Amino acid sequence: MKKIISILCFCLLLMFYYSCSKSNETTQQNPPPGNNPPPGACDTVNMQYAAHIAPLIQTNCFSCHSTANMAISGISLEGYANLKARVDDGKLLGTITHAAGFSPMPKGLPKLSDCNINRIRGWINRGAPNN
Numbered sequence: 304m305k306k307i308i309s310i311l312c313f314c315l316l317l318m319f320y321y322s323c324s325k326s327n328e329t330t331q332q333n334p335p336p337g338n339n340p341p342p343g344a345c346d347t348v349n350m351q352y353a354a355h356i357a358p359l360i361q362t363n364c365f366s367c368h369s370t371a372n373m374a375i376s377g378i379s380l381e382g383y384a385n386l387k388a389r390v391d392d393g394k395l396l397g398t399i400t401h402a403a404g405f406s407p408m409p410k411g412l413p414k415l416s417d418c419n420i421n422r423i424r425g426w427i428n429r430g431a432p433n434n
């Protein structure tokens with residue numbers, strides 16, 4: 304009888320240990336989408352509006368700057384023409400790099416990753432094409 308109880312205890316301990324180590328695995332925080340490309344892979348060459356820049360702006364800025372949400376901020380960054388206007392007046396790069404004299408964006412949230420800032424910068428340096 305004693306043997307059975309100790310085996311049962313051992314099993315319970317094992318189960319307990321197992322469930323704990325499992326839950327540790329799943330508590331790892333997932334990075335926000337679009338703001339954390341895989342480490343070591345930051346492609347800033349040949350950035351295209353439709354394929355790279357628009358999705359990045361959508362993920363990080365549309366909560367306040369889509370045309371539907373622009374009541375929050377007064378500014379829409381949705382669509383090429385709206386974004387290009389902010390490229391031309393220097394506010395896109397100024398706000399995301401937290402440069403002096405600009406309102407830091409995304410407002411109240413962590414700065415974009417260096418990689419994403421460099422991707423936008425790369426696109427602007429090539430003349431911010433609508434491609």
Ligand code: HEC
Nearest residue numbers: 363364366367375376378389394395398399406408409410
């Ligand atoms: C949580 C809401 C929020 C998010 C997310 C956000 N913004 Fe803004 N943004 C605002 C508000 C509010 C204003 C107007 C007040 C101000 O300038 O602080 C603004 C203003 C701006 C302006 C105009 C600044 C000026 O000087 O006229 C630009 C450009 C801008 N945002 C770019 C961005 C970009 C790019 C992103 C994404 C990387 C972003 N914002 C994310 C809320 C937000």
